[in-house]
Amino acid sequence: MADIFGGFKEYSVAEFFKKNRQMLGFSGKVRSLTTIVHEYVTNSLDAAGEARMHPELEVWVEEVEKNERYKVRVKDNGPGIPENILGKALGMMLAGTKFHRYVQQRGQQGIGAAGCTMYSLISTGQPISVVSRHKGKKVSCKLGIDFKKNKPVLTDVVREDCGPEEHGLDVEGVFADTKYEKGGYGVGEYLKRTAIANPHATIIFNSPEGDRFVYPKSVERLPEKAEEVKPHPLGVGANDLLDIAKAAKGYTRLSAMLQNEFTRVSLNKVKELRDLVPDVNLDMSPSRLTWDDAEKLVVGFRKVKWIAPATDSVIPIGKEQIEKSLVNILNPELVYVTSRPPKIYRGGIPFVVEVGIAYGGDINKEGKGGVVMRFANRAPLLFDAGGCAITQTAKSVEWKRYEIKKFDEEPVAILVNLASVHVPYTSAGKQSVSSEDDVVEEIKNALMEAGRHVQKHLSGKRREREKSTKKKAILRYVGQISGDLAELAGEEKSKKEIEAELQKMISERFE
Ligand SMILES: Nc1ncnc2c1ncn2[C@@H]1O[C@H](COP(=O)(O)OP(=O)(O)OP(=O)(O)O)[C@@H](O)[C@H]1O
Ligand SMILES: [Mg+2]
Incomplete structure (x- = not known):
């Protein structure tokens, strides 16, 4: 052979x-x-x-x-x-x-x-x-x-x-x-x-x-310092658990490692784990943890009722900051920014979604509309848009409902920033975010909130336009009607006086 x-x-x-x-x-x-x-x-x-x-x-x-x-x-x-x-x-x-x-x-x-x-x-x-x-x-x-x-x-x-x-x-x-x-x-x-x-x-x-x-910088305040946090048991898989066990030094017992290297693992929770995963010896050295043990522990983790992880480790860009930036760089007629409260995905990883929407101004100067600007922890994502949860979610919104009839052609720019201690990228190229349900839902809600504001603005503008067309149409007849009325009124009122009064009435009506 x-x-x-x-x-x-x-x-x-x-x-x-x-x-x-x-x-x-x-x-x-x-x-x-x-x-x-x-x-x-x-x-x-x-x-x-x-x-x-x-x-x-x-x-x-x-x-x-x-x-x-x-x-x-x-x-x-x-x-x-x-x-x-x-x-x-x-x-x-x-x-x-x-x-x-x-x-x-x-x-x-x-x-x-x-x-x-x-x-x-x-x-x-x-x-x-x-x-x-x-x-x-x-x-x-x-x-x-x-x-x-x-x-x-x-x-x-x-x-x-x-x-x-x-x-x-x-x-x-x-x-x-x-x-x-x-x-x-x-x-x-x-x-x-x-x-x-x-x-x-x-x-x-x-x-x-x-x-x-x-x-040039447009805000003086530095972003808050991102603090290091410990992983939450619901945010890790068997592979992560093995990595953490390997990297953790100085523990004689697995139980102590879990308590110190993870957030929300208390003595009581360790007790619960002992009952839930009796096959895994929590008193052994973390270095002896096998893949099999890690898998069993991760299954056990899912059965425990944990306190959610703290979310103060996630630092958004900030509403005011995004507004300033969008105004400075895109010079739009409308800007609206929504920063959602922190949420958690995969049960244990905190994140925040921020959405900014800008309409008009310099946005489609180059003839392109419907711009979706994706960011992860403030870094722009330019490639692999097709497979990215942010693009997919933005495309799935029914923009027509928000008076944006043709999203791809209108002067609208959307900024979505996903801030997290661990961004779920789809690959090592870090250009697109994977479709985690909780993340997608947040993006969708934020986009819809932003959409409602654009709708308010655009429907206001539309009403203004309609009003002004109507006003113009009526004004067109004022001259003729005033002449006719002056004839009917005889000596009492001149055409000029009637015309002035009618114009005043119309202006007041269409204020
Ligand atoms: N401009 C810089 N100033 C100071 N330290 C830097 C700078 N660039 C890189 N480093 C250091 O070099 C390390 C390696 O950088 P590298 O880009 O390879 O990895 P990373 O930023 O840690 O992760 P990623 O692969 O996701 O970019 C960083 O972790 C940081 O400690
Ligand atoms: Mg780097």
Whole structure:
């Protein structure tokens, strides 16, 4: 028999993503370029958020080879990255400060930045250039990845001292198989939407055509700090439970781990679990937890009556902030924003839905109507709209009922932001939200509320229009009627007097 195992090999996670780059958003030239900017920009915003400062970031996109190769540079004023972790942060897959944490941030997997380094290497053979200023130290280097080992490779390292007032990360790379586009999927639109959802940030974009777009911050107040929360038992599956058990250190008993690593697990609840899942020994070490045990525990979790998780970990953009942003950037005739109270999906994961609707103004200047702007934790989602719960829900609303007859053609823009400690993305590309029932219901309710406001506005406008047409129609006869009446009245009243009186009457009637 032929030896079929001769070619058996192990692959590192970096090698896996090198082969499956589309999973990280590197598919199609336009999308690849936007993905690169997205990864760097979300990191900059996250870092500024954690450091409690107003983000200021500047993006440059420059064409190196026609419609093929672009240089991208993103510079921020955040805390920068210390040298000892710089390599891992930007040159190792599944490494970062956000994985395993239930905290509302844009990044959650520890792949984004290293994915860009990977893309630069596989498309041009070149590493990226990095300058990090952190606590008085400036480090400049070239950064690549050893794919086999999933390890960073740093070269040309230069260390200098800098003043503490200098801080931030400055990354630059050349990426092939990319294309800059002006339309709805391009970097320009992406950054405009980022500015809409982050009115506390200053964002500057230098386009390949040499244009400079400046979106200055429009609100002074920083968003509240997103606090880290512990997972709720109803928000995890067997796989998550095993991950948490593996990562948790210093517990001799599974029961203690459950109490400390999860929210709402009290001593009493542990007792209940013991009765519900007698096969699983809650006194064993968490490191001995098997898949089978984890599955049984998760089934047990579903039978316990839990207190819902606290929802203060979810930070919305805010009604006033969204209103200001939409007015600033779209200059519409009507804006309405609704921020729903926090809810929970899958029984244990808190989230908030915010919906803003804008009508008229500059919205369909480019001839496109019915714009749905999707955001997850303030990051714009531009791709995979078809499979996204937000788009599907927006399309399922009967806009006709709200006086928006042809949604796709009218000057209407909708903003939907889903804020959560864990956004249910459909894939690692993080461009669309999966159809969790509770999330869909919230989006739908918020959209309908927003729709009712547009309806009020539009039906008011329609009535005004009807009134003015009617008034004009009646006024047309005033001259004739006044003449006839003056004739009937003889000497008593002149045509002019009658005309003035009639006009006054009509004006009062149609006030
Ligand atoms: N501009 C930046 N300023 C400060 N730290 C940064 C910056 N960019 C990246 N980092 C650090 O590098 C880590 C890795 O970033 P990366 O984008 O690869 O993963 P992530 O943001 O954690 O998750 P995701 O894969 O979802 O983007 C981050 O967790 C953060 O600690
Ligand atoms: Mg990231």
